[in-house]
Amino acid sequence: MSDPRPIGVFDSGVGGLTVLREIIRRLPAESTIYVGDNARAPYGTRSDDEVRRFSAQALDALADRDVKAIVVACNTSTAVALRDLRARYALPVLGVVRPGAVTAALSTRNRRVGVIATPATVRSHAYFNAIKDENPAVEVYEHATPSLVPMVEAGRLAGPDVQQAVSDELAPLLGTRDAAGEFVFPLPASARIDTLLLGCTHYPLLQPVIASVVGDRVAIVDSATATASALAELLAVNALEAPGTTRGTAADPGRTGHDAPDEQDAEAVHVQHTTGDVARFRSIADRMFGTAFPDVTAIELEEEAA
Numbered sequence: 136m137s138d139p140r141p142i143g144v145f146d147s148g149v150g151g152l153t154v155l156r157e158i159i160r161r162l163p164a165e166s167t168i169y170v171g172d173n174a175r176a177p178y179g180t181r182s183d184d185e186v187r188r189f190s191a192q193a194l195d196a197l198a199d200r201d202v203k204a205i206v207v208a209c210n211t212s213t214a215v216a217l218r219d220l221r222a223r224y225a226l227p228v229l230g231v232v233r234p235g236a237v238t239a240a241l242s243t244r245n246r247r248v249g250v251i252a253t254p255a256t257v258r259s260h261a262y263f264n265a266i267k268d269e270n271p272a273v274e275v276y277e278h279a280t281p282s283l284v285p286m287v288e289a290g291r292l293a294g295p296d297v298q299q300a301v302s303d304e305l306a307p308l309l310g311t312r313d314a315a316g317e318f319v320f321p322l323p324a325s326a327r328i329d330t331l332l333l334g335c336t337h338y339p340l341l342q343p344v345i346a347s348v349v350g351d352r353v354a355i356v357d358s359a360t361a362t363a364s365a366l367a368e369l370l371a372v373n374a375l376e377a378p379g380t381t382r383g384t385a386a387d388p389g390r391t392g393h394d395a396p397d398e399q400d401a402e403a404v405h406v407q408h409t410t411g412d413v414a415r416f417r418s419i420a421d422r423m424f425g426t427a428f429p430d431v432t433a434i435e436l437e438e439e440a441a
Contacts, residue, residue: 136374137374137376137377137378137380138203138374138375138376138377139166139377139378139401140166140201140202140203141165141166141167141168141200141201141202141203141404141406142158142162142165142166142167142168142202142203142204142205142206142366142370143167143168143169143170143194143197143198143200143202143204143205143206144158144167144168144169144170144205144206144208145169145170145171145172145190145193145194145197145205145206145207145208145209145212146169146170146171146172146208146209146212146336147171147172147173147175147176147177147178147179147189147209147211147212147284148171148172148173148176148177148284148287148288148337148411149171149173149287149288149337149340149416149419149420150208150209150284150287150335150336150337150338150339150340151169151171151206151208151209151336152169152171152419152420152423152424153208153336153337153339153340153357153359153423154206154208154231154336154358154359154362154363155167155169155208156359156423156424157359157360157362157363158206158362158363158366159403159405160363161360161363161364161366161367162363162366162367162370162377162380163403164376164377164378164379164380164403165370165376165377165380165403166377166403166404166405167403167405167406168197168200168202168405168406168407168408169405169406169407169408170193170196170197170408170409170410170434170436171407171408171409171410171411171416172189172193172409172410172411172436173288173409173410173411173412173415173416174409174410174411175189175410176284176285176288176411177211177253177281177284177285177288178190178209178211178212178253178255179211179252179253179254179255179256179279179281179284179335180253180254180255180281181255183215183216183255183259186211186212186215186216186255187215187216187219189436190207190209190212190215190216190220191216191219191220191223192436192437192438193436194207194220194223194224194228195436195437196408196434196436196437198224198226202226203226203227203370203375204226204227204228204229204366204369204370204373204375205220205224205226205227205228205229206229206230206231206362206366207220207228207229207230207231208231208336208362209231209336210231210232210235210252210253210256210261210334210335210336210358211252211253211255211256211335212230213230213231213232213261214232214252214255214256214259214261214262215255215256215259217230217232227369227373227375229362229365229366229369231336231358231359231362232261232262232265232334232358233265233365234358234361234362234364234365235262235332235333235334235356235357235358235361235362236262236265236266236268236269236332237265237269237361238332238356238358238360238361239262239266239330239332239356240266240269240270240273241269242330242354242356243273243328243329243330243354244329244330245328245329246270246272246273246274247273247274247276247327247328247329247330248266248273248274248275248276248328248330248331248332249276249277249278249308249309249328249330249331249332249353250262250263250266250275250276250277250278250331250332250334251278251279251280251283251304251305251308251331251332251333251334251335251338252277252278252279252280252334252335253279253280253281253284253334253335254279254281256279256334256335257277257278257279257334260277262275262277262332262334263275263277266332276308276328277334278305278307278308280304280305280335280338282300282304283300283301283304283335283337283338283341284335284337286300286341287337287338287340287341287419288337288415289415290415290418290419292340292341292344292422293343293344297341297344298344298347298348301341301344301345301348302348305345305348305349308328308331309327309328309348309349310327328353329352329353329354330353330354330355330356331345331349331353331354331355331356332356332357332358333345333355333356333357333358334358336357336358336359338357339357339359340419342355342357377403405427405428405430406430406432407420407428407430407431407432408431408432408433408434409431409432409433409434410433410434410435410436413431413432413433416431417431
């Protein structure tokens with residue numbers, strides 16, 4: 136069996152493009168529809184009620200377009216609203232927190248993981264709880280970095296000012312003092328984190344800068360690759376794979392008792408929508424995908440009916 140309908144992907148802005156990129160790499164036969172709520176980004180400094188309401192509006196737009204599954208590629212929405220969103224729709228809804236948490240728990244060598252995220256995600260302790268569920272022995276240090284998302288949304292991904300801003304935001308988590316002489320985790324060198332989890336899908340767009348600040352002794356983990364793999368499993372289990380999906384081996388094209396999907400009849404189609412500035416959104420998309428996705432259009436999200 137197979138299902139040619141697209142996968143819906145939602146984020147508060149351009150950050151979810153990092154997840155979309157991994158989905159397309161991992162599942163090239165799948166079509167996608169992306170909704171970025173750039174006009175109301177960032178979500179991370181909003182109230183939980185606003186996050187729930189805005190997320191539901193975006194997912195309503197995807198559900199209205201007959202997607203077969205939805206990836207909430209926004210850590211804040213996943214942390215605050217995922218349970219409500221799953222109850223709202225009669226289709227699979229996948230978040231990004233748990234896949235990233237599992238990867239971080241498996242990656243750490245000294246069992247000390249730092250998490251940088253938006254204030255709302257840190258407030259929810261979603262990553263703390265998910266990592267502890269995977270390995271209770273791991274120490275988890277959560278730290279809000281609110282200035283990073285606006286930089287990414289503005290297209291500022293490199294340069295001396297970006298380097299300084301990232302350094303200032305990470306200083307407390309790395310046990311060093313920031314410009315005001317403050318730190319929140321004054322750890323000795325022997326007890327520093329060895330793994331940094333990027334708990335916002337915007338942050339991988341700053342990964343070269345982040346890597347230069349934390350140094351080569353700290354492994355950097357983001358949820359995009361793990362989420363794409365979790366999505367592949369979800370589609371297989373629910374017989375939702377697109378025609379032409381490849382898995383298993385040449386001798387046994389199915390896997391774990393599943394039949395192989397039908398042959399692919401048409402190329403995958405990718406559509407991107409933004410509630411914000413189309414040109415700005417396209418400039419970020421072009422950096423990540425080249426000219427592969429020329430179809431970026433404006434969208435208005437409707438308020439929920441009373």
